[in-house]
Amino acid sequence: MRPADPAITVYENSAWGPVRGLLAGAGPATSATPQGADLHTARAVLAGDGPTAFSGVLPSGGGELLVAEASSRWKLTVDGHRVTRQRSFGWANAFALPSAGGRARLRFATPPAHDGALVLELVLWLLALRTIRRERRRRKRLARAAAEGGS
DSSP states (O other): OOOOOTTOOOOOOOSOOOSEEEEOSSSTTTTOBTTBOOOTTOEEOOEEEETTEEEEEEOSSOOEEEEOOOOTTEEEEETTEEEOEEEETTTEEEEEOOTTOEEEEEEEOOOHHHHHHHHHHHHHHHHHHHHHHHHHHHHHHHHHHHHHHHO
16 A cells, blocks of 8 residues: 555546547447546557558448547548547547448648648748858958958
8 A cells, every 4th residue: 555645536547448449339429428438348440640640441330439639620531421520528529430331531630820830930940040140141251350450
């Protein structure tokens, strides 16, 4: 037994589920409450193609894909058809899967502002480098002028 502070409450997650979990049947994730749901039957699906894209084959029989990510920018397509996203647990994403299953692709749709921010960052770095270069040239010219004037 470890000593513990009585002011601290420790919780154990006994209903762990995968980040991208297939739940058999209809409705367990979207009808779940923030207090929880039984995820012991959740099966990990969709392998990673990177941190923002996952793909794989979903079995027939329907069910739901629970994505334990808070952002609403996750998009799912099954055999090229977009699947509607729903909220689960008040924060996660759930997708009601077609009963036929099929080839699925889950991806994060990066906001356009993100690309704009990257371009802005690049421009600012280029301006900073240009300023540093100009300042070095100016200092060299001043040093040369001082050396010529002092001889």
